Amino acid sequence: MNYYQLMGQKEILLVDDTPEHIEFIVSILSEYNFKIRVATKGKTALKLLKQHRPDLILLDVYMPVMNGFEVCKLIKSDNFYSDIPIIFLTASNDEESIEKGFELGAQDYVVKPFNSKELLARINTHIKLKQQTEAIKEAYKELDSFCYSVSHDLKAPLFSINKLIEFIFSDYSNPLNPECMELLNNIKEKSDEIIKMISRLLEFSRMCKLEMKSEEINLKQVFLDVYAELKNLEPERNISFNIQELPVIKGDSIMIRVLVQNILSNALKYTSKKSHAIIDVTLKETKNNYIISVKDNGAGFDNKYSSRLFGVFERLHSENEFKGTGVGLAITQRILKRHNGKAWITGEVGKGAVYSFSLPK
Ligand SMILES: Nc1ncnc2c1ncn2[C@@H]1O[C@H](COP(=O)(O)OP(=O)(O)O)[C@@H](O)[C@H]1O
Ligand SMILES: [Mg+2]
Incomplete structure (x- = not known):
C-alpha cells in the first residue's frame, strides 16, 4: 500500500x-x-x-x-x-x-x-495542513469540554461545603469560640471565591460552545443599557460616561452584551477609588474594521504586562485592592475571536487604561 x-x-x-x-x-x-x-x-x-x-x-x-x-x-x-x-x-x-x-x-x-511532482507536492501539503488544523480544532474542543465538565462537577461539592459551614454557623447548638468562628469564616470566604472562579470558568466555556447567531446589533444601545445596569448597582458614584455614535454591527447579541459587560465592569471597578470617574467610549474606522475604545481614568496597570491579561486567571491587582477572578478579559477575547475581531489593552499606573477591540465591517 x-x-x-x-x-x-x-x-x-x-x-x-x-x-x-x-x-x-x-x-x-x-x-x-x-x-x-x-x-x-x-x-x-x-x-x-x-x-x-x-x-x-x-x-x-x-x-x-x-x-x-x-x-x-x-x-x-x-x-x-x-x-x-x-x-x-x-x-x-x-x-x-x-x-x-x-x-x-x-x-x-x-x-x-x-510539473506533475510539484503539483502533487503542493496538493499534499495543503491537504495535510488542513487535516492538522482540524485536529488542533478538535483538540481544543475536547479541552473546552473537559474544562467545562471539571468546573461543572466541582461546583456541587463546593456548594455542599458552603452549606455545611452555614449549618455550623446557624444551627450548631454549642456556641463556637471566636477563634473557631474566624477559621470557619476564612474557609467560607475561600470556598465562595472558588465558586466564583468556577462560575466564571463555566461562562468562559459557554462563550466557546454557544452556537452563534448573526443579528443586527445597535452597539451604542448595548453600551448604554449595560452602563445603566452597572451604574444602578452603585448609584452614589460620580461618573462621567461619554459615548460617541457607534455602528450597527452584525453578531450574536448575547455574546456582544457579555463582551460589553466585561469591558464596562472593569472600567467601573478600576475607577472605583477615584472621586470622579471618567469613561470615554470612542470609535475609529479603518477600511475594513471598526475600532472601539473604552478609556478610563482608574488605577491603570504597568503596560509591560498588558499581553498577559487576556489569559485565564491573570490579574495585576490583588483581591484586597479590587475584587475579581481574572477571567473577564479572556471571555472578551473569546467572544471577539468568534466575531473575527481582536482585542488589546493598554494602561498606565495611576492614570487609567484603554481597552480597544476591532470588528470587521
Ligand atoms: N480598566 C482596567 N483598569 C486597570 N486594570 C485593568 C482594567 N481592565 C483589566 N485590568 C487588569 O486586567 C486584569 C484582568 O482583567 P479581568 O480578566 O477582567 O479580571 P478581573 O476584573 O476579574 O480581575 C485585572 O485583574 C486588572 O489587573
Ligand atoms: Mg473583569
Missing part, C-alpha cells in the same frame, strides 16, 4: 475550461488514489461544491463568464466552505493574478505548464 492509499481517498474539485489541462491533471491525480470531479465553468463548480465538500480545489484563473477570482471570492465568503484549500492554476508570468489570488484567500498557486 503506498502513501496515497494510506491517506484515504481525498476528493479534489478541478475547475478549468481547457481540455488539455483537465486531461493532464486527471491523469496524474487518478494514479494516486485521488477522486476528481471536474467543472468547466464557475457556476458548475459552485453546484458541485454544494453537492459534496471536496478536500481541495484546483482553480483556473481565466474562464469565460465567471472567472477564478469570482469563484474564489464566493467560496471564501461562505463560512461553510471557506476553509477548503484553494490552489490557483496560473500562467508563470502572471504575477498580478498570483497576488490577487492570495488577497482573495487562496492558499497557493501552481504555474502552467504543470
